[in-house]
Amino acid sequence: MSKVMIHPASYENCQKAVDRAFDLFPLEVEGKKVLVKPNVLRLAQPGEAILTHPAVLKAVVTKLMSMNTGQIIVGDNPGVFTYGANEAAFEKSGLMEAAQGHYQNIGAESREVPFNPEFKERLSVSRAVLDADVVISLPKFKTHGLTVVTGAIKNSFGILPGAQKAQLHKLAGNPARFNEMLVDVFRLRVPDLFIVDAVVGMEGNGPASPDLRDIGLVLASDNAVALDATMARLMGVADPGQLRFLAKAREAGLGEFSQEAIELIGELIPIADFKLPPMGGEAIARAPKIQEFIESRTLLRPQADPDKCTSCGACVDQCPAEALAFDEELPRVDPEKCIVCFCCQEMCPEKAMQLL
Ligand code: SF4
Numbered sequence: 001m002s003k004v005m006i007h008p009a010s011y012e013n014c015q016k017a018v019d020r021a022f023d024l025f026p027l028e029v030e031g032k033k034v035l036v037k038p039n040v041l042r043l044a045q046p047g048e049a050i051l052t053h054p055a056v057l058k059a060v061v062t063k064l065m066s067m068n069t070g071q072i073i074v075g076d077n078p079g080v081f082t083y084g085a086n087e088a089a090f091e092k093s094g095l096m097e098a099a100q101g102h103y104q105n106i107g108a109e110s111r112e113v114p115f116n117p118e119f120k121e122r123l124s125v126s127r128a129v130l131d132a133d134v135v136i137s138l139p140k141f142k143t144h145g146l147t148v149v150t151g152a153i154k155n156s157f158g159i160l161p162g163a164q165k166a167q168l169h170k171l172a173g174n175p176a177r178f179n180e181m182l183v184d185v186f187r188l189r190v191p192d193l194f195i196v197d198a199v200v201g202m203e204g205n206g207p208a209s210p211d212l213r214d215i216g217l218v219l220a221s222d223n224a225v226a227l228d229a230t231m232a233r234l235m236g237v238a239d240p241g242q243l244r245f246l247a248k249a250r251e252a253g254l255g256e257f258s259q260e261a262i263e264l265i266g267e268l269i270p271i272a273d274f275k276l277p278p279m280g281g282e283a284i285a286r287a288p289k290i291q292e293f294i295e296s297r298t299l300l301r302p303q304a305d306p307d308k309c310t311s312c313g314a315c316v317d318q319c320p321a322e323a324l325a326f327d328e329e330l331p332r333v334d335p336e337k338c339i340v341c342f343c344c345q346e347m348c349p350e351k352a353m354q355l356l
């Protein structure tokens, strides 16, 4: 039976709830490499409740620092709107300070792994995720137009650097397949512990809706299916099995969503009149503007300006997808390999690399 903690918390006192999560779900971290992954969807202020709040991240890092953790890495890969803007997103949200010196741009190095060929033969995953001994995922309590709930399983979409997220949106083609694809990404590296920032949550048309709710909770579990099902029940979804990603995750043996299979530590009181997005997200997935935007984000490719490029080779050496090679004196991209992570643009000392 899986356990889910539901603990009252504010941003001023969330250390207590985080410490309790570590007591209930003990982790061996002494001398180990631990990756902490908040939800850093895009550039946003803490008050917008789009990202995991810095107070929750700070409490988790503080706890790990007190446990003789070998190495702590805090990082995420922002989504379709701002991929590549890792540092800027952490700075703007206060997450950089909350990381207490442990931030790393996890988009800068990745490794290819086999994926579900129905979508794509191979994906590049942040090396820091694959190399970690322990992964701690910090989802935000939010709605999402395509999945209804964006919690533990959806937060793992951020292990993919660059435009792969946009490419997979496009390759999935419809909400049902998108939900299935998310579970396949989640399975590439199932995190060991999930701690959800549900102090202030988001309702309505998430994942970047202006409708916020004071919920006053921190949730935790070591099982994503049980945790996401509990989030769904808090949001008023009586049967979480209706959510396609949860049905698929259960089929894949990742956990159970029935209430009988979940031991609650704390009180589950559904949030009154919680506004859900339309179940299934068909309307959003079909919206031509959204489709065009996603398409445009998958087509960007780097191009070196011949007037500025000094052929220093920094971009070729450091491209995480090995997508750049010199053609005469200029770096050229292999569009099949490029994951549009923006690293070459960020690292070019001459500002010669553009994404067009
Ligand atoms: S070519 Fe540039 S944008 Fe493409 S994967 Fe390499 S570093 Fe990233």
Ligand code: SF4
Binding pocket: 304, 305, 308, 309, 310, 311, 312, 313, 314, 315, 316, 331, 347, 348, 349, 350, 351, 352, 353
């Ligand atoms: S890092 Fe910039 S200057 Fe150096 S080879 Fe690449 S594009 Fe040219």
